[in-house]
Amino acid sequence: MRPIGVLCLVAGWAVAVGGLFLTSATTGRTLIACLGIGISLFGSLGILNGYYLERAIWKK
Amino acid sequence: MQRKTLTRCVLLIALGAIGLFAGAAPVRALSADEAISGLTAPNTQEITDKGDPGAEKYGSANDVTMTDAKKGITLGDLANQAGQNKVAINFVWTLIAGFLVMFMQAGFALVETGLIRAKNANHTMMMNFMVYGLGLFAYWVCGFAIQMGGSAPIANLGGAYPLNHEFAVNLFGKPWGLFGTKGFFLSGATYDVAVMVLFLFQMVFMDTATTIVTGANAERWKYSAFAVSTIFLGALTYPLFGNWAWGGGWLSQLGANFGLGHGYCDFAGSGVVHAVGGLTALAVAMQLGPRIGKYNRNGSPNAIPGHDLVFVLTGCFILAFGWFGFNPGSTLGASGNGCLRIGSIAVNTMLAGCTGSFSALLYMWIRYGKPDASMAGNGLLAGLVAITAPSGFVNTLAACIIGWVAGILVCLSVEFFDRVAKVDDPVGAISVHGTNGLWGVLSVGLFADGRSNYGGSWNGVPGSVTGLFYGDAGQLVAQLIGIATLVGIIFTLSFLFNWIVDVVVGQRVGAKAELAGLDIPEMGALCYPDFQLKASDYNVGANISAPAIAKH
Numbered sequence: 141m142r143p144i145g146v147l148c149l150v151a152g153w154a155v156a157v158g159g160l161f162l163t164s165a166t167t168g169r170t171l172i173a174c175l176g177i178g179i180s181l182f183g184s185l186g187i188l189n190g191y192y193l194e195r196a197i198w199k200k
Numbered sequence: 201m202q203r204k205t206l207t208r209c210v211l212l213i214a215l216g217a218i219g220l221f222a223g224a225a226p227v228r229a230l231s232a233d234e235a236i237s238g239l240t241a242p243n244t245q246e247i248t249d250k251g252d253p254g255a256e257k258y259g260s261a262n263d264v265t266m267t268d269a270k271k272g273i274t275l276g277d278l279a280n281q282a283g284q285n286k287v288a289i290n291f292v293w294t295l296i297a298g299f300l301v302m303f304m305q306a307g308f309a310l311v312e313t314g315l316i317r318a319k320n321a322n323h324t325m326m327m328n329f330m331v332y333g334l335g336l337f338a339y340w341v342c343g344f345a346i347q348m349g350g351s352a353p354i355a356n357l358g359g360a361y362p363l364n365h366e367f368a369v370n371l372f373g374k375p376w377g378l379f380g381t382k383g384f385f386l387s388g389a390t391y392d393v394a395v396m397v398l399f400l401f402q403m404v405f406m407d408t409a410t411t412i413v414t415g416a417n418a419e420r421w422k423y424s425a426f427a428v429s430t431i432f433l434g435a436l437t438y439p440l441f442g443n444w445a446w447g448g449g450w451l452s453q454l455g456a457n458f459g460l461g462h463g464y465c466d467f468a469g470s471g472v473v474h475a476v477g478g479l480t481a482l483a484v485a486m487q488l489g490p491r492i493g494k495y496n497r498n499g500s501p502n503a504i505p506g507h508d509l510v511f512v513l514t515g516c517f518i519l520a521f522g523w524f525g526f527n528p529g530s531t532l533g534a535s536g537n538g539c540l541r542i543g544s545i546a547v548n549t550m551l552a553g554c555t556g557s558f559s560a561l562l563y564m565w566i567r568y569g570k571p572d573a574s575m576a577g578n579g580l581l582a583g584l585v586a587i588t589a590p591s592g593f594v595n596t597l598a599a600c601i602i603g604w605v606a607g608i609l610v611c612l613s614v615e616f617f618d619r620v621a622k623v624d625d626p627v628g629a630i631s632v633h634g635t636n637g638l639w640g641v642l643s644v645g646l647f648a649d650g651r652s653n654y655g656g657s658w659n660g661v662p663g664s665v666t667g668l669f670y671g672d673a674g675q676l677v678a679q680l681i682g683i684a685t686l687v688g689i690i691f692t693l694s695f696l697f698n699w700i701v702d703v704v705v706g707q708r709v710g711a712k713a714e715l716a717g718l719d720i721p722e723m724g725a726l727c728y729p730d731f732q733l734k735a736s737d738y739n740v741g742a743n744i745s746a747p748a749i750a751k752h
Contacts, residue, residue, distance in 0.1 A: 146692055153688025156681055160458050161372060166673045171649035173412040188695065189621055191487050196622070198495040
């Protein structure tokens, strides 16, 4: 799960920056950047944190 | 009527012109090396005999440095003295601001130590104490060069010209500055007075970022792992983002290269300092896991109160004081290039801190029935963190709004990490610095009012930084790209490196040490040897099985 989480994090950044090349419209760039941030946050708080929560000491 | 007025005007102009020609003396331009006649200076013998109690004689023509004493003071001497004075004012301003920021370490140490249990006080204080030395060393070796090695010219500091090389790659026809290459060990040409001033100021900023991590991971972080992690943050992670934002790197050039406002704008470091520190704190805290006793078997959290609220609130005051170095000092000067805006920046800083503490206090009072002291303190810090990036670009009303939102946001964020994400953060550092650091970055893209003018351009783009509410949506996009980079790249770098540390050194102390308190097992001495300390009594036996503790 950890590699997937890390991939998600970097992919989110790549989406946000890629938006600069995909469109020159400010609204489009804003939406794509927000999407990228969302993907990265899912990678960190969703996947990576989920991985560690499954192994948390209070669950043992 | 109109003809009458016109006639009067013509007459007045004619009379004025006659007067000018009659009274004006011939004006001759002086060459730079020509002595200026008629300059009178106080008699130094008079000062020697009588002193100058009224401060009327010091600071005169006597004090202008002359290149040729026989010739006297020339126009060139005066110009050089004026330039020297400007740079001197800016050096002194930047150094004093840096000293204030350095003192913030004491504030952080008090806040963090006050919010943890007494049995870990020595360990937490020593983490805060040593981030200074460890971070400084790493930053001197390579961090500063990576961050600022290509940042010249810095006009307010006289240029800092030796910092003149940025490593960049060309992608899609645009240069992407990645890191600086001048200033390793502050050697060679970077043995330069302007570079030294810049180093000191930037170093204490970096140290602020490293000390954020210690708070979120207190009471369970192995001291050796902390030391290695801090060195990495000071040597690489922080400097990289610092370069991209402040050192002429690719984020700062989003305006010039993609037409996104003035590129990523972060006046004093909501992103560069606080979000980097907060996100690194999150990456480590996730790997460390919560303290023993923080969560019950069903996942419900337990409150683990700190041991000294006096420490906490005194530390908050020290931090608020130091922030006057943090934000106004980020002009890197008080003279020239719009630096007189330092007054506005200082007031914005005060206001956001105040509204942050006020809104956090109100939130807790309404939601839980009591005005919570530690959250009021965190609200103050959240407001200060949030205003750090926009402080140089917004008006006072925006500062109040930014601070007010930050105070609410820190409460919501603490609840989210405590109850939903279940990331244990004993001091709320992730919420104060991470969440509100990102909010500060975003707020530049919303509230920048287009009235600041630091020498006519910012990040190489002419004009003033202007946010969405004042007509430039492109600035908001630049700020969002900055946030995406913080979350997508900086968090990832911190996560990966600290994962390596976990594998090689091990990040977390053993359960027995944690239950006993880290002062003896990790540091070899109690912080309060004469006090009767309680053993950990927060449902430890009830929520963790004995085999789990033994194995941990």
